[in-house]
Amino acid sequence: MSVSTVTHLNFRGDAGAALGFYRSVFGGDAVVITYKDAGNVHDPAEADQVMWGQVAAPSGFRVMAYDVPSHTPWDQGQNAFFVSLRGDTAEEVTAYWEKLADGATVLQPLAPAQWAPLYGMLKDRFGVTWVVDVVSEYASA
Template sequence: MSVNVVIHLNFRGEAAAARVAAPGGFRVLADDVPAHLPWDQGENAFFVSLGAGTAVEHGAS
């Protein structure tokens, strides 16, 4: 089973300059926080998502 870990960095209007993907599966993605949501550079600056290929790999029944 493979597990994908992606780190998402939150920005305000600068996300396009911060995208990284390596051949071995390491990924950092940048997201622009929507203008209607509050944003402070020091708060909620990132989140991590985990994923696998199928529901069976996740252990779902």
């Protein structure tokens, strides 16, 4: 038996655009089911919003997202979560960083850190904070 976890991002009307953006960064396939597709429309203005969506890439990257309906309370909050993106090489991580940085606010530039060959943090154009680094061995004191 095995189990896996996938980051599930909640939006208010931006889930489709966010999934399209993440697909452009990581590649793979996007699946989007709207409220209309599922026959679950409570507000006609939200019929084409995402009820369930996912991007799955051959690299193993997975992210899910949906649009919280207007009749449901939602607050993105401050620092409610970070998405951690870890890669094996500087080249791999830098390529993702450059794409994620399009329209983002860089909180910590991608650069060498005491604990990793490369580390950086940014808030993408959808308000999602990404912590990006190159995996390194942990040496306990």
